[in-house]
Amino acid sequence: MIESLVVFVRAIIAFFTLLIFTRILGKQQISQLSFFDYITGITIGSIAATLTTDLTSRAWPHWVGLFVWAFLVFVLQWGNLKGRTIAKYIDGEPEIVILKGKIMEETLKKTRYRAADLLKLLRSKDVFDISEVEYAVLETNGELSILKKSEVQPITPKDIGLLTPYKGLSKELIYDGKVMERNLNYINRDKEWLLNQIRAHGYGSFDEVFLALIDESNKMFIDGYRDSIEKGSEKRLE
Template sequence: MSEWLVVLVRSIISFFTLLIFAKILGKQQISQLAFFDYVLGITIGSIAATLTTDLSSRAWPHWVGLFTWAILGYLMEYITMKWRYAGKYIDGEPAIVIMNGKIMEDALKKMKYRVSDIMALLRNKSVFDLKEVDFAIIEPNGQLSVLKKGQYQSLTAKDMNISKTSSGISTELIYDGILIEQNLRQLNKDKNWIISQLKMQGITDISEVFLATLNPAGSLYIDKYEDHIKKITDIGDYKGPY
């Protein structure tokens, strides 16, 4: 078999193999590209490229490496999804770099960010004046989330000559059916309070709740495992053969 035909066959096999692996590993590989996901994607792509063009070696060792990296990537995604602390260690945690309009220098040093880096990220969010920022958070994927001060938000209260207080940042109280008592204490709440709030929503047990958050303004958000949504909006163009 001529070399060009071997390359053609290997290319087709590698292409569809990567397509299958991308479906298995999920959209997180492209939607929230953390450093680990970035390295994983490059490595799998590099192995697939070598499998395609390296005709001086047998194909099966490349196949073993490709399957091994893909399986390890899948297992890591499963572990980080099921075990909260593993996810925090591998994917990292959000870090507040601006709080109440003040730059957190220690947080910047810890994350090896410069003020100029933050300023550039703010400009990408159409923020050109630090005085407009109430909170800024570096997400695990390196993106910057910004909460503007009340008077600078869209359709601002400042334009209407109305004073507006900041709602603050929501804090997780329940995650994956587990009560985070430390966060409750930080908000001067206790377990009895959250249980009473759940009962008002018709929820009898904390294990029924996937996520519950509370912001300093007192706004409580609750999401149950069973949401009983009768009609789910599908934003995809193609239903697919499912």
Template sequence: MMEESIVVFVRAVITFMTLLIYTRILGKQQMGNLSYFDYINGIVIGSIGGTAATDLSSTAWVHWVGLTTFVGLTFTFQYVTLKNRFLSKMIDAEPTVVVQDGKILEHNLSKMKIKYDELTMLLRQKNIFDITQVAYAVMEPTGSLSVLPKAQYQPATPQDLQITVSPAKMMTEVIIDGLLIEQNLQQRKKDREWLKLQLQAQGIGDVKEVAFAAILPNEQLYVDRFEDHIKKESDMSDYKGPF
């Protein structure tokens, strides 16, 4: 038993390092921009890697040959699809318009195997709650939805209004689950006294009452307590079941 454990440990370490190297070779597309092909191929590569680490009924060499073959094929197809547009469309598919001028294109929706409630969910994720405001909604090969609102519903930019604005800044978390992040507070050139005064102004005497707090780009403090005191929570469900 001890000997088998050592073998599994060694094979797991080698497999881990192999996958790490192969992942770096394949690039960030494998993680950040998954097409259907990438998704399925990633599952297969992960499955082979897991088997290589723990399956003692066969030699590790067989699994590593299979793993290397899959990675090699993936790298080859990535290169080929960069050079050949036809093969790129065949493997990764192409964008499909599912909403045009506020109208759902049912045949395209059916072709993409997407239900109406899934479409409305994807629209909400793009902050679109009124489908009539949509000029075009495009289903990308990765499964994400790109939305172009109609011109009258697009937000005006400072450039449109010829307004001078301050440089963009990021939000900085300073309290998470009642714990103060001192380093982040210092990065925004604030101290505990400033934070204490800000919390007191919102009726909070102890950081342990705070679930999340962050310094906003405008230097104001956003605070969310564990107890939100919302009178009535919104319910989007249309099914009054047990779940």
């Protein structure tokens, strides 16, 4: 009973310590996960787990180790923001692996990538012909950034001088059967208007609608709970 209580208390300490350190270190740890970030994340998590369950040792040394690791990561992140020298040695630099349709073999050897690995990354980007690639850059987090040659890139409305209407971000009017009154007021509409809109799509009440969106061009998307019978619908308001 006493050991369970100790584990409970230490788990709370480790949980909130990790929460605080995660907030301090920011989203970079998960948004751009480099090999260094991966290793530090595992190590910090391992120390926190030991702090929680290792009852043969005192909690204080584990907490100090957790603090030191988080502090060092914070210092290195600060150094990365101040200059590229530290970042170069910790995270490395992006490497060009394809140049004008040609594979840079020496770069592949330097980054310890096989041709099969490169082809796999290309296929994940919907590229099956290397000759279509102008540049392919292997980023520091292992992702592959690709610039296709201009003659194989899809034509956009801008290329042919076609003007397109601005859509902007869609606003939620109904979510999980509940009316988002703040967004409804933002577009200068009321619940009666919204009820008429969903009735025009075959729904009798707000409770029958899972999601209702409206974009800047006044086009609505409505999805109800009857997806097995009826699909969501789109309609432009008059």
